[in-house]
Amino acid sequence: MGEKIKLTVYGAEVLCPSCVNLPSSKEQYGWLQAAITRKYGENDVTYKYIDIFNPPEEQPYKGFAERVIEEDMFYPVVLIEDEIVGEGNPRLKTVYRALEDRGLQPQ
Structure with a gap:
């Protein structure tokens, strides 16, 4: 595969008011990264986490x-x-489909 696919997660330390029973944004970021790496390997996707209350300039x-x-x-x-x-609460199937639409293939 040529250029890496960019995955960005925007979240916060504080749980979203409607997401009380879900894992934190950082936990979901780590979970997504692990799941994608298991299925597609670690070379074709770059990951970035952005704290919405303290974003880069x-x-x-x-x-x-x-x-x-x-x-x-x-x-x-x-x-x-x-x-x-x-x-x-991101769904893995949706994320996988978007990655595959951009040419990423499972290993």
């Missing part, structure tokens, strides 16, 4: 973090490239 991260807060999105919000593929 650079764009598009800062702008999207503000959008998550302003639009009351359920977090974590999972993006593959620039497409939202999960919100609140």
Whole structure:
């Protein structure tokens, strides 16, 4: 595969008000990374976690973090490239489908 696929997770230390019984954003980020690595290997996807309440100054991260807060999105919000593929409680099937749509193949 050529260029790596970028997966970005936007979340917070505090649980989303509607996500009380779910794992934290950081826990879900780690879980997604482990699941994707098991299925596809570790060479074709880059991972980035953004704290929505303390985002980096650079764009598009800062702008999207503000959008998550302003639009009351359920977090974590999972993006593959620039497409939202999960919100609140991301589904592995949906994430896998988005990765495969971009040419990633299971090992």
